[in-house]
Amino acid sequence: MRKHIINILKRARGTYVSGQALCEDLGVSRTAIWKHIQQLREEGYEIDSSSRKGYRLIHVPDLLNSYEIEPLLTTTHLGHPILHYKELDSTNIEARKLAREGATHGSVVVAEHQTTGRGRSGRGWFSTPGTAIQMSLILRPDLAPFLAASITQVGAAAVATALQELGLSPQIKWPNDVLLSKRKVCGILTEMSCELDHIEHIIIGIGINVNTPSFPTDIRSVATSVQIEKGAPCDRKSLMAAILNTFEPLYQGFLEGHPYPAYLRICRELSILIGEEITYESPQGVTTATAIDIDSSGHLVVRHKDGSTEALLSGEVHLGAGLYREP
Numbered sequence: 001m002r003k004h005i006i007n008i009l010k011r012a013r014g015t016y017v018s019g020q021a022l023c024e025d026l027g028v029s030r031t032a033i034w035k036h037i038q039q040l041r042e043e044g045y046e047i048d049s050s051s052r053k054g055y056r057l058i059h060v061p062d063l064l065n066s067y068e069i070e071p072l073l074t075t076t077h078l079g080h081p082i083l084h085y086k087e088l089d090s091t092n093i094e095a096r097k098l099a100r101e102g103a104t105h106g107s108v109v110v111a112e113h114q115t116t117g118r119g120r121s122g123r124g125w126f127s128t129p130g131t132a133i134q135m136s137l138i139l140r141p142d143l144a145p146f147l148a149a150s151i152t153q154v155g156a157a158a159v160a161t162a163l164q165e166l167g168l169s170p171q172i173k174w175p176n177d178v179l180l181s182k183r184k185v186c187g188i189l190t191e192m193s194c195e196l197d198h199i200e201h202i203i204i205g206i207g208i209n210v211n212t213p214s215f216p217t218d219i220r221s222v223a224t225s226v227q228i229e230k231g232a233p234c235d236r237k238s239l240m241a242a243i244l245n246t247f248e249p250l251y252q253g254f255l256e257g258h259p260y261p262a263y264l265r266i267c268r269e270l271s272i273l274i275g276e277e278i279t280y281e282s283p284q285g286v287t288t289a290t291a292i293d294i295d296s297s298g299h300l301v302v303r304h305k306d307g308s309t310e311a312l313l314s315g316e317v318h319l320g321a322g323l324y325r326e327p
């Protein structure tokens with residue numbers, strides 16, 4: 001109901017819509033309209049009301065809620081619904097809870113702020129309220145679990161493509177970081193619930209520093225935001241919608257298993273690692289090798305000093321020789 005009220009007021013482009021017209025359009029009483037308007041005001045919409053003229057939308061808040069995002073979507077499943085929260089501990093935690101309760105494929109959990117955002121390897125994820133995109137996609141692919149490892153790269157490819165559409169030049173650090181000017185602008189945390197032969201659900205948690213003005217000193221040298229790179233604030237709503245709109249067809253390509261699907265082509269073309277010396281930890285210890293390709297399974301192919309090659313399935317790799325601790 002509130003979504004329809006907002007749409008009607010937006011279409012009126014700052015002019016008044018009478019209470020009577022809203023009642024007739026939506027088939028509810030004036031009291032019901034008033035209650036919804038009050039609720040919308042509490043959510044941050046500035047709506048002027050006049051007993052003679054009706055209602056007029058004055059200001060739309062910078063929120064990633066379903067009223068703002070759903071009209072921008074061209075997707076069939078992804079973002080239907082958008083589940084929006086002012087604050088959560090972590091969108092991945094909430095998404096997992098909702099998935100266990102039966103949330104449908106394509107549901108997206110998004111929060112304006114996370115109190116304990118989670119990063120990979122037990123790290124945290126820094127953000128300031130209302131400046132980032134922090135969302136978790138709930139997917140239910142009909143796929144054997146062992147085939148799901150490279151799904152994270154679909155997320156990286158979608159984010160990178162959406163950033164390119166803003167005129168930026170992102171790079172992807174396999175398997176799932178997106179960088180601008182060699183600093184991290186986006187991290188992805190993928191979590192899966194499965195049985196041996198069957199995936200229950202996959203949660204793809206995507207965190208993007210959009211309008212973050214600056215970072216704490218401990219991560220300043222390795223983190224950046226879209227605003228810092230563009231030199232101007234970025235419309236979070238369009239960026240979020242562009243990512244979801246891009247993700248869905250790339251995900252379809254991932255499921256169809258083409259010999260070299262579009263998401264892998266993007267990850268290879270934008271790879272910051274290919275051709276570079278990298279370091280990673282494995283059960284054999286810390287290894288330095290040269291990254292030479294991303295293969296059709298999404299594995300990072302490396303060449304060792306003795307000339308042998310190896311395909312890395314997943315894990316963290318670092319540019320250059322020698323390990324450093326990521327933020």
Ligand code: BTN
Nearest residue numbers: 090092117118119120187205207
């Ligand atoms: C990383 O690079 O370490 C992964 C960071 C992932 C952060 C996102 S923000 C949305 C989602 N919710 C979380 O708690 N984490 C992911």
